[in-house]
Amino acid sequence: MSDTxxxxxxxxxIGPYFAYGLTPQQYGYAYDSLADNDMTRGLTNITPITITxxxxxxxxxxxxxxxxxxxxxDGEHKLxxxxxxxxxxxxxxxxxxxxxxxxxxxxxxxNVILFMRxxxxxxxxxxxFSDEAELNQTDALLxxxxxxxxxxxxxxxxxxxxxxxxxxxxxxxxxxxxx
Numbered sequence: 001m002s003d004t005x006x007x008x009x010x011x012x013x014i015g016p017y018f019a020y021g022l023t024p025q026q027y028g029y030a031y032d033s034l035a036d037n038d039m040t041r042g043l044t045n046i047t048p049i050t051i052t053x054x055x056x057x058x059x060x061x062x063x064x065x066x067x068x069x070x071x072x073x074d075g076e077h078k079l080x081x082x083x084x085x086x087x088x089x090x091x092x093x094x095x096x097x098x099x100x101x102x103x104x105x106x107x108x109x110x111n112v113i114l115f116m117r118x119x120x121x122x123x124x125x126x127x128x129f130s131d132e133a134e135l136n137q138t139d140a141l142l143x144x145x146x147x148x149x150x151x152x153x154x155x156x157x158x159x160x161x162x163x164x165x166x167x168x169x170x171x172x173x174x175x176x177x178x179x
Contacts (some may be wrong), residue, residue: 003177009166016138035082036082036083037093037095038095039072039079039095039097039104040079041079043098047099049096049097049099049160049162050097051070051155051161051163052095052164053155053163054166055068055094055165055166056166058170060170062090062091063116063168064085064091065084065086066085066093066110066116067114068082068095068166069115070097070127071111071113071133072109072110073074073103074100074101074103075101076101078157083095097110105129106139107129107142108128108129108132108135109129109139110126111149112126112127114166123176125174127153127162128142128153129154129155130162135158136154152157152167152172
């Protein structure tokens with residue numbers, strides 16, 4: 001086989017393979033995906049939290065077919081979750097996870113990867129936590145972001161969980177990172 005046939009293929013916008021293979025509940029398929037929004041399954045002696053939010057397009061409407069992935073590693077737990085925004089009424093996402101511990105002087109955070117129609121490349125961002133104000137003030141990456149936009153990365157505490165909305169465009173646009 002020629003070396004030209006072994007190169008990486010280009011990224012594609014979200015399509016039927018996402019619906020069928022990655023977020024089947026979102027589209028009414030009668031089977032479960034390999035990953036879901038409960039990142040705590042199998043963990044013991046933990047304090048679970050919920051992270052709930054909505055992905056908004058530029059005009060402020062909720063996006064009903066985005067796929068949100070959360071990745072976290074605090075040195076003790078490596079967790080992953082995936083959820084489609086069209087799975088629940090209201091087009092929200094909710095994850096059950098644990099709050100990560102700070103690592104290497106960074107504030108606790110969770111990585112977010114967002115896939116959706118019309119995007120040829122996924123979007124990357126982070127979730128920081130509003131009740132970690134002191135550590136947020138010393139986090140080098142968070143502090144490198146313009147002060148007026150920093151809040152777009154901070155999930156607001158609400159009871160036992162957090163609210164984190166993602167805005168794709170507009171005056172509240174979430175900060176996204178190039179990876």
